[in-house]
Amino acid sequence: MSGHGTPIPMTSHPCGPLTGQAHVPGDKSISHRSLILGAMAVGETRISGLLEGEDVLDTARAMRAFGAEVTDHGGGEWSVHGVGVGGFAEPRNVIDCGNSGTGVRLIMGAMATTGITATFTGDASLNKRPMARVTDPIALFGAQAVGRSGGRLPMTIVGAADPVPVRYEVPMPSAQVKSAVLLAGLNAPGQTVVIEKEATRDHTERMLRGFGARITTENSDAGRVITLTGQPELKPQTIAVPRDPSSAAFPVCAAIITPGSDVLVPNIGLNPTRAGLFTTLREMGADLTYENEREEGGEPVADLRARFSPDLKGIEVDPARAASMIDEYPVLSVVAAFAQGDTVMKGVGELRVKESDRIDAMATGLRLNGVAVDEGEDWWIVHGLGHGNVPGGATCESHLDHRIAMSFMVMGMAAQNPVSVDDGGPIATSFPIFEPLMAGLGANVARADR
Ligand code: S3P
Numbered sequence: 001m002s003g004h005g006t007p008i009p010m011t012s013h014p015c016g017p018l019t020g021q022a023h024v025p026g027d028k029s030i031s032h033r034s035l036i037l038g039a040m041a042v043g044e045t046r047i048s049g050l051l052e053g054e055d056v057l058d059t060a061r062a063m064r065a066f067g068a069e070v071t072d073h074g075g076g077e078w079s080v081h082g083v084g085v086g087g088f089a090e091p092r093n094v095i096d097c098g099n100s101g102t103g104v105r106l107i108m109g110a111m112a113t114t115g116i117t118a119t120f121t122g123d124a125s126l127n128k129r130p131m132a133r134v135t136d137p138i139a140l141f142g143a144q145a146v147g148r149s150g151g152r153l154p155m156t157i158v159g160a161a162d163p164v165p166v167r168y169e170v171p172m173p174s175a176q177v178k179s180a181v182l183l184a185g186l187n188a189p190g191q192t193v194v195i196e197k198e199a200t201r202d203h204t205e206r207m208l209r210g211f212g213a214r215i216t217t218e219n220s221d222a223g224r225v226i227t228l229t230g231q232p233e234l235k236p237q238t239i240a241v242p243r244d245p246s247s248a249a250f251p252v253c254a255a256i257i258t259p260g261s262d263v264l265v266p267n268i269g270l271n272p273t274r275a276g277l278f279t280t281l282r283e284m285g286a287d288l289t290y291e292n293e294r295e296e297g298g299e300p301v302a303d304l305r306a307r308f309s310p311d312l313k314g315i316e317v318d319p320a321r322a323a324s325m326i327d328e329y330p331v332l333s334v335v336a337a338f339a340q341g342d343t344v345m346k347g348v349g350e351l352r353v354k355e356s357d358r359i360d361a362m363a364t365g366l367r368l369n370g371v372a373v374d375e376g377e378d379w380w381i382v383h384g385l386g387h388g389n390v391p392g393g394a395t396c397e398s399h400l401d402h403r404i405a406m407s408f409m410v411m412g413m414a415a416q417n418p419v420s421v422d423d424g425g426p427i428a429t430s431f432p433i434f435e436p437l438m439a440g441l442g443a444n445v446a447r448a449d450r
Pocket of ligand 1: 102173174176177326327354
């Protein structure tokens, strides 16, 4: 339930080399899915390495409200006693998903084909975000939604007591929408088919398979065609959550732009639907290597080694890669400021409907810190100044967006002057150990209240 607290102003001061190991927390996407699918299985799912950030804790509370027994055993070990597909109980109170679009959209999908009613809300950021992208497809199953104008939260969903299966082409590249439809399809009879033109993160499909659902993915001219057979009995699993590549992005990018740095970020999931940033950084000339490459739990994993890279070049980022790095554009735009020449990012209209309008939030903050940016509805260009030439010195608004706050903190590490944010509180949604972790590498990030 982030965003309700007092703002926490934070400043990142230029620092010396970043060195050492950065053990980043568990993957946010996989953590949400572990709790939700655990709640829909029959029996006890064990989870290790769960991300204990605000977003995921809100999902854990929500699963309890729907009747699952969710227990925190300490040290990232959790268990979920599920109620089975279609077994959700009606929550007695409003479900507050805090800052989390993934949480609210996946849970709406999961309850949409059960004959219960639930009301959802969130913080000021989440309550601005579009929900029609989920309520449109769940209406096809027979669910009804009543929310605020523009399809915004707070919103009540009346689940379909007699759901029908659907065939749905997802109109925008969104793993959340794809996942909401698949989770709704779990309690519909027959086959639910989801088609996505561009491949988005496939954790839901992989995990559904692991829980014993019948699910296939075929590539066709129309894109990826995912077929799920409804009403399976999901079998509880033991899940080791890999570490989050989207969180790894921050120490990796900080090391690349901070002189003398050499940082190892161990055990990072490199699922191809998530690893686009690292390919992009290498194309820009970053000294980023994969060490100890291996497979764990069906996912490619490696230790990332990032070193200071003085000769970064601006590039045109392949728009076909956008979905695989959609959460990483804010921090990429910071790296782009330290590169020579322009970094062109196209096909990224989805950035405007994240926790904040991320193009606007980053462009405004970059400009305040002396970096020129051009932008359009679904593109932006950062005019890089080259290593050592980024002025910094400004205070930026984080707009209740964890990735905006962390991106500007990374910028301050290598700019000529400190960079501040008005509120670093949202960082706790996805990366609650960001400050001690970065301090351990040698960064100087301070809260104004200390
Ligand atoms: C997520 C999907 C992405 C991403 C978000 C996590 C997920 O959102 O931005 O942080 O876990 O499915 P969209 O589905 O809106 O692209």
